Amino acid sequence: MKFITIDKKDWTKGIDNSRKTYQLFGPVKDEKNGCKITKLDTNVLPDMDYHESVLSAKSVLFPQTETILTTSLNESVEEHHVMKRAKNDYTPRAVLGIRPYDAKAIGLVKLNFDTKEYRDPYWCDAYEATTFIGLGITRPGPFDFSTSVGCGPFCEEGLDILLADLDDKYLAKVITPKGEAYAAACGFDTPADDKESQALFDILRKEAEKNISTSVDTLNLKEKNLLDLHEAPFWDDVAFACINCGTCTYVCPTCWCFDIQDEAKLKESARFRNWDTCMSPLFTRHATGHNPRGAKVQRVRQRFMHKLKYFLDKYDQGIMCVGCGRCVKSCPVNIDIRQVAHTMNTYEKKD
Amino acid sequence: MGNLLEHMGVERDRVHFSWISSAEATKFVDVVKEISEKVRALGPNKKFVKDYN
């Protein structure tokens, strides 16, 4: 771990240097819709001043549609009809300006995609190829409640480098060897005093955290009885407004569910996966037609129980939420996870 | 449907509607000829065609 300073005059040149060995991802302004985190064309710089992106950075490792296997249906070709892994690009990539909560979310998603028994090769290969360069949030928005869930505007979890914006320069905390390699590829090497820099980071963090206006108490969730919560009477009220779209799950940096589809055109065939959403009745519909989550209220309950209870019980790594507030902002009917967490956290079963 | 497709930028002459009785063989031939000519004049359609990875 070390600190370096990056003069903003050198920023563009450094980033361009790194393009020789890294494919870059970062925030890009959209004509209509804030910002999206996407692959950067060679002439595009990341928009480091963005204040929001409707979608999180999860698509860098987990694209909404990703080809995983391909095969040929042409019987004159060798090994026709044999599914082979798609030739996706896993050369080094770096994502610039990722929000600390998005980086933390990647750690939570990893618990699912990289376990002792199973390793999702597509996600894990992309993860291993990626260097995460985060930007501390100096002005958290009104939906940010990241400090309530073990994260925060300057949280380092999951990051290889954390940048702090100091107007004319960035102060960079290089956290991992991956981060060092990326800084070297850019040619950023002006050292900064460790002690002073850390002190500055601490001040910035405290200042930023002061601006976070909402908090959610989740401490009691662990000891709540799972079945009591499941059977609790408040779910009908929570679910009433829900229109069962997939917005909350698609904008969420920690939602990892996917659906697998096969498609063929002429003699070429591919299997790919798409983001799926537990809000859709299709998510659980069996081939028989039976659906264990056939009603809207069951699906709404599932989403919150998974995030705030099942995940917590299974992994003991906190709740499956990093407090970015995207679902709160984007939900068409304003269902607020902060309120639901509060309701669950304070629920007492009446005999 | 033709109107909305046209509105979305699919050429009007690509979509044709006709009512032809099984007894109207000559009408069928005429209509097919006309459609073929109009579509040929437009060239291959590139819109609403799924590119495959």
Next chain:
Amino acid sequence: MDTCIQKIRELAADLLERGEVEKVIGFAQGTIPMATSPISVGTKQGVDNLVFNSTCGLNLANFASRQKGKIAIIAKGCDSRNIVTHIVENQLQRDQVYIIGVPCNGMVDKFKIAALFEDEITGFAEDGGTLTVSSSLQTKTLKKQEYLRENCLLCTHKNPVLYDVLAGELVEEQVLENAFPDVDKIEAMDVDGRWQYFQRLTQNCIRCYACRNACPICYCPTCFVDEAGPQWVGKGQNKTDVDTFHFLRAFHCAGRCTDCGACVEACPMGINVRDFTRKLNKDALELFGWEAGLDISKRPPLDAYSPQDPDDFIK
């Protein structure tokens, strides 16, 4: 609108107390600025949660069908037109629903307002035609009329078309010289220009289906995009599949869409989904003299045959 919400609450409380309805469907204040949330109120005490303001942009008719027992519903002009459509399409019986009509002065365009600020909006208040919107950096005073949603600017049915009681004075309906300037603009483009326009329009679509699910007339038990046997459309982000969804959904709304704007309101990606349905609304008006949801005794044009129906398109 302060007086109107008082009246709404009084009416709702009275209906619940008399047992005339089992619940009242309306809007509750949201947890963030410029947001409201549909709510079902079942007790007299609960009516204080009801609000009505310029951010009640969703369509409550969507919440009216498939309810048990008699309900009351708070209806703007467009909500009432969709209740009519529900009744015409047998999704709802007239005697199942008690309509509290609210003459509407339009809903605000949240994207338009958000675009004025560099950071997130932290406060929103309205007083008559004046909006006060603030972020952590600045506060702006805006004229509501200038920040209305596009469909509200072009609305000619602000007053409910069907109601049991009114919660406010009827407002003057505007008479438009041209009801479809947006459609005309697209029609004036050449064929490739139009294609490009719609390609750009949907480029950010994430297929969350919020537009479909917020739409009161999209009530099919299984939507064609969700049908798995046979599967009609690819499920991925392939642009052709995305556009097929939008095109076919719009087509299913032909002669039924009331241009309530709920689809645009719900879209997290800021897509003007109405661009698809507006053309169909224009055609419905020009070819059949039809506007959806005005009369419970009339069948929609695509539902009925008349020898006078235009048939120029057919050889």
